Amino acid sequence: MTRYQSWLTLLAQRDRIMVNLFLLAIMALAYYLLLVRGNKMWGRVALIGGGIVFYGSLLAFYLVS
Amino acid sequence: MDRFWRSTWSAKLVTRSWTWPAIIVTIGVALRAYRLAHTDLWYDESFTAWMVTLPILDMLRATAGDVHPPLWYIITKSTSTLLGSSEAALRLPSLLLGCNNLWLFYEIGLSLGLSRKTNLLALGLLAVSPFQIYYSQEARMYQLLQFGVLVTLLAILRRQWILFTLGGLLLLYTHNLGFLYLVTLDIVAFLVTLHDIRGPDQGPGREGSFGIMSPLALANEFIFWGFLPWGAVLLGQSANMGAGYWIQRVTFGEVLSTLTMLYWFKTPALATYHITFLTIGLTIFALWWSGYQIWKGQDKQMLTILLLTFIAPQAIAFLASQIWRPIYLYRPLIGVMPSLCWLVAYALNSQKRRLGAALVGLPLLALTLGSYYFDQDVQRLSVSTYTEMIRQQAQPGDVIFHANAGSYVLFHYYLPDMDNVVFRQENSLYDGLSDKTKEAMGMEQVTIEDLVIRSRRVWLIHAVNPTTSDYEEQTMESLLQTYPSRRIVTIESNELADVTIWLLDIGGAS
Numbered sequence: 001m002t003r004y005q006s007w008l009t010l011l012a013q014r015d016r017i018m019v020n021l022f023l024l025a026i027m028a029l030a031y032y033l034l035l036v037r038g039n040k041m042w043g044r045v046a047l048i049g050g051g052i053v054f055y056g057s058l059l060a061f062y063l064v065s
Numbered sequence: 066m067d068r069f070w071r072s073t074w075s076a077k078l079v080t081r082s083w084t085w086p087a088i089i090v091t092i093g094v095a096l097r098a099y100r101l102a103h104t105d106l107w108y109d110e111s112f113t114a115w116m117v118t119l120p121i122l123d124m125l126r127a128t129a130g131d132v133h134p135p136l137w138y139i140i141t142k143s144t145s146t147l148l149g150s151s152e153a154a155l156r157l158p159s160l161l162l163g164c165n166n167l168w169l170f171y172e173i174g175l176s177l178g179l180s181r182k183t184n185l186l187a188l189g190l191l192a193v194s195p196f197q198i199y200y201s202q203e204a205r206m207y208q209l210l211q212f213g214v215l216v217t218l219l220a221i222l223r224r225q226w227i228l229f230t231l232g233g234l235l236l237l238y239t240h241n242l243g244f245l246y247l248v249t250l251d252i253v254a255f256l257v258t259l260h261d262i263r264g265p266d267q268g269p270g271r272e273g274s275f276g277i278m279s280p281l282a283l284a285n286e287f288i289f290w291g292f293l294p295w296g297a298v299l300l301g302q303s304a305n306m307g308a309g310y311w312i313q314r315v316t317f318g319e320v321l322s323t324l325t326m327l328y329w330f331k332t333p334a335l336a337t338y339h340i341t342f343l344t345i346g347l348t349i350f351a352l353w354w355s356g357y358q359i360w361k362g363q364d365k366q367m368l369t370i371l372l373l374t375f376i377a378p379q380a381i382a383f384l385a386s387q388i389w390r391p392i393y394l395y396r397p398l399i400g401v402m403p404s405l406c407w408l409v410a411y412a413l414n415s416q417k418r419r420l421g422a423a424l425v426g427l428p429l430l431a432l433t434l435g436s437y438y439f440d441q442d443v444q445r446l447s448v449s450t451y452t453e454m455i456r457q458q459a460q461p462g463d464v465i466f467h468a469n470a471g472s473y474v475l476f477h478y479y480l481p482d483m484d485n486v487v488f489r490q491e492n493s494l495y496d497g498l499s500d501k502t503k504e505a506m507g508m509e510q511v512t513i514e515d516l517v518i519r520s521r522r523v524w525l526i527h528a529v530n531p532t533t534s535d536y537e538e539q540t541m542e543s544l545l546q547t548y549p550s551r552r553i554v555t556i557e558s559n560e561l562a563d564v565t566i567w568l569l570d571i572g573g574a575s
Binding site for chain 2: 003004006007010011014015016017018019021022024025026028029032036037047051054055057058061062065
């Protein structure tokens, strides 16, 4: 595989990741609008849960790498 | 957050209208000035460094053969005449413009009719943005381009059409993609003027009052005539831009990744996905929120201007790339960033849980800012380490032979007293500079035969990236096989681009 072809493969991979992150962000937004803005108790659960998932996975990345 | 604003000590500060903007601008200035010359120049900046050393006519000829308009080089040439051409001196105009843009940004925010808190929050976002800091420390024209966008927008809001003309010319003479902003701002100016004709809440327009459009039409006419001299040159340049080797094809993913860069520039590898996810989410939220407010009839005119100036330049660049040629590149999109900051600040400031948002955002901001200043993977390549190594090991009569112009321009800045030559390519566009530009710059191009009779010892600098031509790679390979060579070092800037330095014993004429 030439350097140019591997570059294109790399770009295609990154594209897929970006689109997945986009979909994930839409889901998170729906979650925010429904739970956080809609209901006080579930909103708290959602925020704390989301925070744990977000920073927990960042910590996991750090430990693995 | 509300409690914070209402507490006594801060209430005293808030009442003084200049205190908070001054504090935030000072932080912004400090972040932009800190470690200004810490990293070495990279290729684009070293190109600026070379251009400013040329006599003015050669400089214009070299610019005409390249892909940018001349204004930035003229400005940097005049400052470097006074201050020299050290890294800091070359980056100084960008630093000053970057700091000035902060103040201008705040002024425009007030003219737009944003609330004070929203405008301060937006100013804070712009002040700490790693992308903004990066381009305030880069010897290139991007802060000037953003300055053009801000000045033109201010001119529209104040209905100052002479300033609008100057701003439009500034955009076009700063960057070829300045037209994206000019088109967008013309639409904004048209809508604003239309609004003036109808008058706020007065229903249908007064008869014949369309004459109010004439200053706008006249301004555009002046911009047209003012740009005509360079417009002719531009037609020639577009052939070079067509090669577009440094511009990737545009996909939806590219748009999203550009968006992330606009906030953070390069993110540390560890947190890239998290930061991207949060950035995309925040932007969708800001866009949705402002769309929703427009729909409800809240702050309609202001939000329309912000959405238009954020979306239109990107949309035009995206469409042009699909039907014409690739022009979608993150750097020139710096001009949409002010609107992005206002939109995000507007959306965040309307929420109840601002403290929560700050708690999520601040660790990531600390991470990206920290890596901007201290993480080598995020910074520009430190090329002087290697040029110093060559300088120490070089013997009299050594030649530095560059396989392409990429490394030539950069090494010429750090080793100006050594004998630098570049391989004469089959097609000059393969190494990114046209023959016309190389000639005007006084670059010495040699064939392998020329090289062999020139010197005994040759330092071969081979910088490769995905667009390196096969011809170049094959020629260098056969050169390495023909003569005894020693690999000195390979510098990897990423997984697909690297620079290798070889020392060849040619045993030539001398």
